[in-house]
Amino acid sequence: MTVFPMRRSLAMLAATGLVLGAIAVPALAQSRDPAYAAARAAGQVGEKLDGYLGYVTPPAPALRAVVEDINIKRKAVYAEKAQANKATVEEYALTSGCLLIAQTKPGEKYQAPDGSWQTRGAGAPLRDSRCP
């Protein structure tokens, strides 16, 4: 039977891919832009309901450029993943917004279901009723 060697080589390929992937992901993973990290910690920007960053206070032009860039990148990622999951960009973005608000650290800002900006406390954030 020639099936088994073939199957084994496929398994080897898959294993190699997994190992390569595991190496590649930390290499690709970069931390936040310092300007974004600082603005987030200072409560100048917050996580919106729709999965994008919003301004809590009017931003300086430099910060605005950084945040706009992040939102464009987020939208590109949402669009790609939404298509892979047969969902709309808005659906995927809202789902991500749910999770991002849940992941905010105490002191960071997030948007409550009524649209107001809230500061994350020690407890659970106020989230949309559809959030998982």
Next chain:
Amino acid sequence: MRKVELTRSANPATNRAMGKNGFQLRPRHLLALPLMGALALGGCISVKAPDKPIVIELNINIKQEVVYRLAQDANATIESNPDIF
């Protein structure tokens, strides 16, 4: 010479109302108008504006089940893109 009619002449195949598109107001019908008007006035439904402002939920068409279905994948996406989240 005189024609002999075996039967009486038939009624015309059309009546007055035909050829004028159905319903016609006749004096009889006109008599009923004041009554219908009174019924309409008596049965008036009044609609009051709500006290609270109307909030338009933009994402109302997104279903909870869709959010639940996407949650796991979205979580993986966030974890693999720490620079933009």
